[in-house]
Amino acid sequence: MFSTSPRSSNYERLEGGMGPGRASRKLAWKKIAVGCAVLIGLVWFFSPRSDGFISDLPTPGLEDIYPPPGTIPLTTRPAASQGDKASPTNAPPSSSPQPIPTSPETDVDPLKTVHCTAPHSPNSPLVQYAVMIDAGSTGSRIHVYKFNNCGPSPAYEYEVFKQITPGLSSYAKSPQGAAESLDVLLEEALRVVPESLRKCAPLAVKATAGLRLLGPQESTDILKAVENHLKNKYPFPLPDEDAVAIMDGKDEGVYAWITANYLLNTIRADSPKSSPPYAVLDLGGGSTQIVFEPERGDEKADAVLKDGEHKYELQFGDATRVLYQHSYLGYGLKSARGSVHRVVEFLDSLRSSRVDVGQLPRISNPCLSQGTTKEVEIPASDGEETKTVLMAGEDVGSFEACNRVLELVMAKDAMCEVKPCSFDGVYQPSLLDAFPSGRILLLSYFYDRLTPLLPSPPNGVQPHLTISTISSLARQVCAGPSTWTQHWGAYPDVLAELQDRPEWCLDLTFMHALLVLGYEFADSRDVELGKRIEGTELGWCLGATIAMVGGKLTCRL
Template sequence: MISPRSGNYERLEGGLGPSRLGVRNIAWRKIFLCLIIIVGLVWLLKPPEQRVWSGIKVPAWQGHSDVDMEHDHSPPSSPMVEPHKLELDEPLPTSTPTYPSHPRPSSYESDPDPSKTVFCSTPRNPSSSLVQYALMIDAGSTGSRIHIYKFNNCGSSPVYEYEKFVQKNPGLSAYAGRPGDAAQSLDSLLDTAVRTVPEALHHCTPVAVKATAGLRLLGAPQAAEILDAVRERLSTMYPFPLVPEDPVAIMDGRDEGVYAWVTANYLMDTIRADSLKTAVPYAVLDLGGASTQIVFEPVFDSAKSDAALREGEHKYELKFGGKEHVLYQHSYLGYGLMRARKGVHRLVNFMASTRTTAVGAEIGNPCLARETRRVVEVEVAGSPATTQNVTMVGGDIGSFEACNRIMQLVMAKDAICEVKPCSFDGVYQPSLLDTFPNGKILLLSYFYDRINPLLPPSTSRPLTIASIADLATDVCLGQPSWEKRWGDNKQAMEELLDRPEYCLDLTFMHALLRLGYEFDDGRTIEIGKRIDGTELGWALGAAIAMVGGVELTCKA
């Protein structure tokens, strides 16, 4: 751990004392020595290079220039994990290499020696290896991704350096009934890990596979078959040891959101021991294919009667970097982007079935952009296990306003709220207006994938909730509107021409934020994909817990 110098240090004192020349000279020598030390420390601790954030350069948190930092030499603690509680040893900051002649590598490709580190030449704990790798496989609903993380053991807890990231489609849930094929689908990812991690460290590099909403929706029997097959293949075909606790499992939705919160706020320097005391952690909203999560740290007015977070599944107590955080979190299964699409199509199809419509006729869908069409698979009324293909068209009815009316039904805003206040679908949530009025908001995953391609390369205007409605309005009007706004943006036009449901996607995102969570239209938001080459999402937070929270064993 690193503590601010103001917290534990011994001052160098040089008093002037009585007016004797010899003593005075000794005092000035001490002062001169202090100045040399201070200049050296300032040089060593100068801020790191600017971080890249969603394509916009923003400076890293400042605040190291006026304090000295020193290591905590106490032995690492053993984090205790309980339901809704998590204690993590905080990885040390990665701002200043031990050897200035070797710049801190930000990727595997720029690392001069992946088996070593530029931070130190020997580990703090002699029983630890100098470098520690960790493999985290994110088995999502639409694809599988491997995060190959490099840490070092220069400090009292593992220090994160960088990641190598590879992904492939489809996800494990696409192999329902074929567990062997599902397990084999991860081979290309694991082969990348074999090539990336130095061979001498293979047997001590832990691996975990965490499945998310895709397998949750698949059903327990089929999901268990797939997970068992993956576990067996990892154990017999690859040299990496499985972590002792739940190495291949479906991740709890609350952990998914909280680990994403840890990842983002760790990389943005808001929750580390050396972060500015005034730094307010971001609220993190993650939008996947099958589920969406919200995590934030509410602040209550002690003068009000309900000045505390209600007890329940939504409450998550986290200890990180020596500070305790009481977080609100909730994972909405069924409100991911792909599931939202299915919900909209099902509702539109049902509404059409109540009218006199010829069998096989095209169905108007206001959530498709004008003059676009899409063949969609919908459940047959009264038989959810049976599906049929239906052609839906935007025609001349596609519009943000009309689609938003559909979203009002999909969001189930009028569901019974047993514990107030509620966000949507009857879920308790503290009012963001009251308990998180000015905090920053970070949107991840599909939020970024859909919004970012439509933004101009550079703009000084902040992105707001209303900005999403503005984008959706022009997208839903169809190609003439696209050409008027994005005609010179090749990437945007390719995205729009390839995705008839872009109107639906943006309208759902706006409804989720504005109608669901009740953010004001003027609320500023940020979107993110990666910081300094590290993917945002839950994986890094889970890896930090993996290397710092359990006793790792090497594979024989």
């Protein structure tokens, strides 16, 4: 159904766990002890001042985030997710219309489809199932998809989703344990896929940032154990030699872009011309991705994007698209937390000579909410051991002070070989030129961290959010429990979440810094949050599965 540009060999360096930056360097914090820069950073870090990169626009309160009633309806999947319409002679009889199933429970006959009575091609099955396992950094998730072949290419119908924790990377010393951890997910696939179709239902396991950050030997051992386990215990075919593999980060972002825009009906054959694709920003635990199609106007694609691994040529259906994409390994939410804690601990070690006997060292951390504490394990660096400290928000926790730490973390001053750059020395065209007015969809941890703090949408209306909404929420969360009570006193579940997660201040502040300092979106830019569309999870899995079922069908003997 679509083809992609060749895999980038330069991405292989990221699978060795080098984190953000060039292959010749380790994490930036291992080199941070440059005397003069640190001394300047200390003065700058602890001195009161206004934030240099935050917009001076007033930040909205929670009462400002909803538009007038009747505007911005909640986005839903089109009633029939058909990229290619069935021919009149192939359509189900109109005298007995059937409801469109959205799950196995509402699917009267999982061997058939309500969209047609015969496949478009006699060589294709009427319906086809496919199984994708997302082996992420925080857990593993299975997606079981049903497609029909009423048109010249497979059309998606519905999904079954289930997840478990921890992720495969937690089994670094037990590859077989990693493989067996997926059994509970594969039992779900056996439940959903009819027995007669299992040998023709392709299965793939794609690992992301968690395994990329393991050593190459550990990740290879886990993937081999998983592949052997699948072949020996389950009937599903593995479609190719890369069926169980670490996904290239650029593919992860592009597949998420395809998933979202396919479901939002902006890139299908029947999509309205007045609905251009969304930019998709996906924030995982170990990495984050940005993908958008430049708003070219009358310009050619080559005039908008410079050549390089960031340029992704995509053949989808009957259209050729040129996308900008980049995956930042080491800048996912959990990786960012570790980076912030390392910087704070290092700066504290320079300004004080701690002698803590019989108790954990206590360190003031401006990225924790005021009045909260958290035990934090500082990852080991070269020649050092892992250490555990007690981070405390005390009276220093604040959005502005945390932003100063994040200015160091974001590596905004890294060498930019191809200009202009976003952060960490990565080329990105100016969004004012390349994507000045397009819609922006925020996925994964963006959704998970922001939606609990927002009021429930009234009358089915999508919250009107701008990037400045994130900074407004961050200020309220970082200010501590007294402010929480003012804003969320009527929501005890929210208060309990905030109390249990002192790093919520850090998470919100990092998300804002990523968008404004990193990608250089305007603080006033509208954004939308996404988790699922009528039961279908947003993310890279559906896009990758469409690619898998769109190729040659290979059944297991």
